Amino acid sequence: MLDVRFVRENPEQVVKALEKRNYDSSVFDDFLKNEKSRKDMREEVDNHRMKLNDISGKIGMMRKQGEDVSQLLQGAKSLSDTIKNQETYLNEYEVKVRNSLLIIPNIPHESVPVGKDEKENVEVRRWGEPRQFDFEPLNHWDIGEMLEIIDFERASKIAGARFSLMKGLGAKLERALMNFMLDLNVSKGYKEVFPPILVNRESMTGTGQLPKFAFELFIISDPELYLIPTAEVSVTNIHRNEILSEKELPIYYTAYTPCFRREAGSYGKDVRGLIRQHQFNKVELVKFAKPEDSYDELEALTKDAEDILQKLELPYRVVALCTGDLGFAASKTYDLEVWLPAQQKYREISSCSNFEDFQARRANIRFKREGKKGTEFVHTLNGSGLAIGRTVIAILENYQQKDGSVVIPEVLRPYMGVDIIK
């Protein structure tokens, strides 16, 4: 959420940002109109309130001295009615203003490349050389089925399309990756947490999934709860409605959680294999930082995610998302894309973003500077470190052998207990 005052005072900047994101700026016109009404009405109500408080005080004093108050009472009554009446309008304006504010996206950072869609994302760097195969590399789903470590058919019997059943060493690989990543992240100073997977509406609003992206969520209606699409939601909301002290910042968390996504609007996309599932595992990195540090923290967080790929010896590249591809809440995002030999493509395996104070304002996460009055919003960041399912894909495809077996990356062997799946 943007700062009301900022939006009110810098409308042209906001419009410009919306245009860069290919957003329709009509929401914005409504906002300005309602915000003006809201502000005027607020002032009027406040003034009337002051008068009423004054009269009420007098009534109290006079009563105590046994004086007649019927005259004052009459005036107070009508003033009170006026206020009540105005407050219903004020309420409407406030709701409208908040509602339009909640669906206005974040303003991209000045360093974000301007572009229309993902085609105009900018490659920042590459790591590792794609392996040269002396045979035709197979898709991960073929490898998985041949090795009997992934069973798509039974998964669809149990739950439906876009689910998977991991078996034997496949299941163990999933678990090994979670443990490996968590251990590595913890060794870098991230605090491990294991949060709720079902969250309430306030949490979903806090990180920006609601109200705009309800169609992407699995929703439970009684009681009203939402399955998280990413641990970002649970973990960022740990500090919702809190005032942190300056000295406890920055805060680093890492969490493993399952994630749930409707994948509405992605019909026909990546229907085969593990790429796009309704349920998948992910290890997440989340940071709370002071505003002046947040972009350094973004670079560091991205490096931490990259380090996982490097230790697994998987070739990847880093891409800076352009304004047209940038997520709703993000100010800046780097995607990590891992090389998939069967597709001959780099595919997203991690997304690292700085949200600046966009989420913090929605979720009301503030901090207090030492010796200073008042509070400021923190900056929130997060990134996958990493998506487990997609890491499984990358390992199966990049480490496959001619005989159909898959070699286990060095760093995972202590977690797997074997060095090859065959």
Added chain:
RNA sequence: GGAGAGGUGGCCGAGCUGGUCGAAGGCAGCCGCCUGCUAAGCGGUUGUGGGAGUAAAAUCUCACCCAGGGUUCGAAUCCCUGCCUCUCCGCCA
């Protein structure tokens, strides 16, 4: 699921037969005094958000005693709803 108790400022804790309560008192914190150090002691001070105001302050003002409604001229105090916490019983991984 059944029966009770409760949610007040950084913490503890009064107030809850409606008015002078943003809220006693204590602790903690900050500033100053005093004491050759420390402790004790003394005086002062300390929340959040919005608006007006200022070069910036000062200052003025509205709101906030879990949340949302209601009664009333006026609510931390009365009524309703929701959420959460605790105790007992039942049930359960």
